[in-house]
Amino acid sequence: MTTEELSAKERLVAVSAALLRRHGYHGVGLNDILAAAKVPKGSLYHHFPGGKSDLAMAAADAAGKEMVRIIDDSFQTAGSVEDGITTICHKIAKLFDIFDRADGCPVTSVLFDAPENTEFREKAKQIFDTWIGTTRDYVVEMGMDPDRATDLAEHLLVLLEGAWIMARARQSSDMIRSIPARLFR
Amino acid sequence: MTTEELSAKERLVAVSAALLRRHGYHGVGLNDILAAAKVPKGSLYHHFPGGKSDLAMAAADAAGKEMVRIIDDSFQTAGSVEDGITTICHKIAKLFDIFDRADGCPVTSVLFDAPENTEFREKAKQIFDTWIGTTRDYVVEMGMDPDRATDLAEHLLVLLEGAWIMARARQSSDMIRSIPARLFR
DNA sequence: TCACATCTAGACCAAACGGTCTAGTGGCGT
DNA sequence: ACGCCACTAGACCGTTTGGTCTAGATGTGA
Numbered sequence: 001m002t003t004e005e006l007s008a009k010e011r012l013v014a015v016s017a018a019l020l021r022r023h024g025y026h027g028v029g030l031n032d033i034l035a036a037a038k039v040p041k042g043s044l045y046h047h048f049p050g051g052k053s054d055l056a057m058a059a060a061d062a063a064g065k066e067m068v069r070i071i072d073d074s075f076q077t078a079g080s081v082e083d084g085i086t087t088i089c090h091k092i093a094k095l096f097d098i099f100d101r102a103d104g105c106p107v108t109s110v111l112f113d114a115p116e117n118t119e120f121r122e123k124a125k126q127i128f129d130t131w132i133g134t135t136r137d138y139v140v141e142m143g144m145d146p147d148r149a150t151d152l153a154e155h156l157l158v159l160l161e162g163a164w165i166m167a168r169a170r171q172s173s174d175m176i177r178s179i180p181a182r183l184f185r
Numbered sequence: 186m187t188t189e190e191l192s193a194k195e196r197l198v199a200v201s202a203a204l205l206r207r208h209g210y211h212g213v214g215l216n217d218i219l220a221a222a223k224v225p226k227g228s229l230y231h232h233f234p235g236g237k238s239d240l241a242m243a244a245a246d247a248a249g250k251e252m253v254r255i256i257d258d259s260f261q262t263a264g265s266v267e268d269g270i271t272t273i274c275h276k277i278a279k280l281f282d283i284f285d286r287a288d289g290c291p292v293t294s295v296l297f298d299a300p301e302n303t304e305f306r307e308k309a310k311q312i313f314d315t316w317i318g319t320t321r322d323y324v325v326e327m328g329m330d331p332d333r334a335t336d337l338a339e340h341l342l343v344l345l346e347g348a349w350i351m352a353r354a355r356q357s358s359d360m361i362r363s364i365p366a367r368l369f370r
Numbered sequence: 371t372c373a374c375a376t377c378t379a380g381a382c383c384a385a386a387c388g389g390t391c392t393a394g395t396g397g398c399g400t
Numbered sequence: 401a402c403g404c405c406a407c408t409a410g411a412c413c414g415t416t417t418g419g420t421c422t423a424g425a426t427g428t429g430a
Contacts, residue, residue: 008407024298026211030388040409041389047407051389104297108350112289113209113298125354154351155367158360162347165293166339169310175343182340193377215418225379230419232377237418 009047011037017059017110021103025056025113025120056110057123063106064127068134075138084138085156086180092160093173101171105164132157152183159183194232196222201244202295206288210241210298210305241295242308248291249312253319260323269323270341271365277345278358286356290349317342337368344368 006014015037019028030052034041048054070091078084096103103109111124135153140146159182163175191199200222204213215237219226233239255276263269281288288294296309320338325331344367348360 023301024209024211026209027298029386031386041411042391042409043407045389045391105350112350112353113212116208121354121356128351128354154360158344158347158351158367160347161350162343162345165290165297165346166313166343168297169306169313171306175339182343214416216416226381226419227379227421228377 008037008039008043012039012044012047012055013058013062016055017063017106018099018103020056020059020110021063021106022099022109024109025052025111027113053114053117053120056114056120060107060110060123060127063110064130067106067131071131071134071138081139081142081144081152082180082184084142085135085183088135088156089160089176089179092164093167093176096164096167096173096176101167101173104168105161108161108164128157155183193222193224193228197224197229197232197240198243198247201240202248202291203284203288205241205244205295206248206291207284207294209289209294210237210296212298238299238302238305241299241305245292245295245308245312248295249315252291252316256316256319256323266324266327266329266337267365267369269327270320270368273320273341274345274361274364277349278352278361281349281352281358281361286358287353289353290346293346293349313342340368 012033016028016033019033019036030041030044033055034044044055045051048058050057071088074087074091075084078087107124107127111120114120132150132153135156136146136149139149139152144152156179159179160176163179166175167173197218201213201218204218204221215226215229218240219229229240230236233243235242256273259272259276260269263272292309292312296305299305317335317338320341321331321334324334324337329337341364344364345361348364351360352358
């Protein structure tokens with residue numbers, strides 16, 4: 001993650017996403033984020049008047065969009081539904097391995113840590129639904145009927161979230177890699 | 186949750202388990218726990234010299250054992266593997282609904298919030314493995330070969346953890362209730 | 371009834387928290 | 401050259417954090 005040539009705002013979002021993914025919302029201090037991003041407090045509250053929660057929302061959005069990019073990339077080169085989904089899982093598994101096998105799903109880590117905040121939960125739901133919608137659209141495009149496609153996309157997300165948790169506990173991406181086998185058995 | 190006749194130590198564990206499940210490790214303050222359990226600080230550090238992390242470990246253990254009890258109960262009255270697993274999911278879904286559709290898996294909520302602590306992660310792994318082992322034993326006892334049984338038990342846990350997350354996001358236990366359909370399709 | 375261990379009780383502490391505020395800096399349009 | 405505005409910079413604030421410590425209550429066996 002090169003934060004070199006990025007603006008202060010961009011650095012803030014990137015660093016937040018990374019730290020929040022690993023430690024959760026309440027697990028990171030604002031000062032940690034500021035120090036890692038090399039941004040003074042004044043800048044934070046200039047770009048994100050809402051403070052920490054504002055920043056977390058932006059970080060979750062960014063992470064959500066990156067996931068959509070992964071889905072797009074995976075299906076662009078895919079010859080079949082199975083192919084596309086397998087690629088998604090392998091890409092995520094690889095990222096998981098790269099980042100010390102320590103990071104959780106961005107949405108879960110960032111948003112569920114603060115469930116007392118309705119806005120957070122709504123955002124999580126919305127991002128999840130975007131992922132499901134994106135996946136479903138590709139699958140429908142490839143010929144599956146919409147209802148089955150929605151179910152498949154939801155099934156994939158459930159497996160992915162569950163596998164992500166197991167992967168963290170076991171410090172191994174195996175569970176993520178074995179998702180396609182579970183889904184298309 | 187009647188904390189009436191319990192000892193201070195028991196109240197501490199019960200209240201911690203409940204609060205941690207909802208807010209995560211860093212999301213609850215020691216003072217919140219103490220106030221809810223009506224236990225002074227001195228008592229905490231008498232019973233749990235290790236402080237908050239010590240308490241969280243005990244809470245996770247207690248929650249882990251309760252899950253084993255659910256598995257036991259479900260298989261005791263089950264006529265088939267499918268039956269037992271369906272009962273497990275329904276029991277968990279019911280509990281989820283009762284507790285405001287807000288609580289996550291105890292192990293995930295309690296332990297993953299503090300992944301910088303190796304001891305925490307190990308404990309999470311150990312509890313997960315206990316659940317998998319318990320389930321697998323029942324399934325083997327019912328005639329399935331051990332390898333397939335292990336895979337089935339792991340598959341169930343992955344689906345359960347994933348569904349739990351989705352359930353929180355959507356404030357609905359549907360995803361948990363539909364696990365058997367996904368597993369035995 | 372006295373000694374002792376267990377447990378309760380909460381005042382107290384340094385550190386860290388998220389957030390506010392004022393001052394200053396840099397670059398761009400005119 | 402100047403004024404303006406986006407942004408940087410960090411001192412500072414009240415609150416809350418997890419944790420320590422001393423004092424006292426309670427029960428139990430000799």
